[in-house]
Amino acid sequence: MKAAVLRSPGDLAIEDVKEPERPKGGALIRVDACAICPTDIKMARRGQRDLAYPRVLGHEVVGTVVDIDGGEAAVGDRVQVWPGICCGTCRSCLKGQDNMCSSQGIIGFNYDGGFAQYMAVPPGNLRQGGVNVLSKDVPSELASLAEPLACCVHGRDMARTGEGDMVLIFGAGPMGLMSTAVAKAAGGVPIVVEPSAERRAAAEAMGAARTLDPGEDDISAALRDLGGADVAVLASAQADIGDGLLRLMTPRGRVCVFSGLPKDASSRTLDLNQLHYRELSLVGAYGCTSTSNREAVRLISSGAVDLRPLISRTLPLEELEYGFRLIESRKALKCVVTKF
Secondary structure, three states: EEEEEEEEEEEOEEEOOOOOOOOOOOOOEEEEEEEEEHHHHHHHHHOOOOOOOOEEEEOEEEEEEEEEOOOOOOOOOOEOOOOOEEEOOHHHHHHHHHOOOOOOOOEOOOOOOOEEEOEEEEEHHHOOEEEEEEOOOOHHHHHHHHHHHHHHHOOOHHHOOOOOOOOEEOOOHHHHHHHHHHHHHHHEEEEEEEOHHHHHHHHHHOOOOOEEOOOOOOOOHHHHHHHHHEEEOOOOOOOOOOOOOHOOOOEEEEEEOOOOHHHHHHHOOOOHHHHHOOEEEEEEEOOOHHHHHHHHHHHHHHOHHHEEEEEEEEEEEEHHHHHHHHOOOOOOOOEEEEEE
């Protein structure tokens, strides 16, 4: 079969490789769609801490079941696959926090992923409900966005975003735009901070009540006029976490560190009295749980969120590198491989 194999940073090629076998307690799927994540690009260019070589990349996967041993799906079902692989028995798994599994694996990182004609799904995914059957009316390319949407659902849950919350979102890349849609679907009022006029317009299309240009607008004044932010979502590595941000929050406001930060920019000095006296919360959000993944599939399937505007292009596997470059140059939001 054809697959995009990464042998080391900078060495990614479309190769003919052996078709995987269905693992005991797992599944084998024929891949129908696999969306490109910026992390795929980072791994291809520079590597990543969880990556093992050689590796077939791709973790935003939809496919058709060819063979399966367990779970609720059947041969012939079209499914979306949560990328997590977990033990199901550690403390985190038993508490429903399977993205924090003590022996966590990730499809497309340390287990071969979806930039291939076929993909094996391990038992540590299937027994956790990681294979989600799709209705016939949900396009595969749209369902492939369920995993990044699930990360935004997880961020929503960690920040306890709900009805009437003023939600300040930094960044209008794909994750910021999905966070906007998720906040709106939860009854929140999204306010998006983004320097690009084109992406501010995209945020408005995704449900932002207001957008702000950090180079032109006085964000502090705007938030004061709105009464402050109940939730802040840092969906950009360039977003600053500091006392200035904390002062924009309402009492009991929640700041969600959603985007990972470069190591040389991950340290901050904060006035903890702000957290103490105003009962603020500072939370992280990493990846997604199998539960948030299922919720993301439900949101897409029900039409509660419309992610179609985010799909800039569909392309064949042979043009994967072209899709990478489109995203790197900010000429595309999401590119999805749909031809294998």
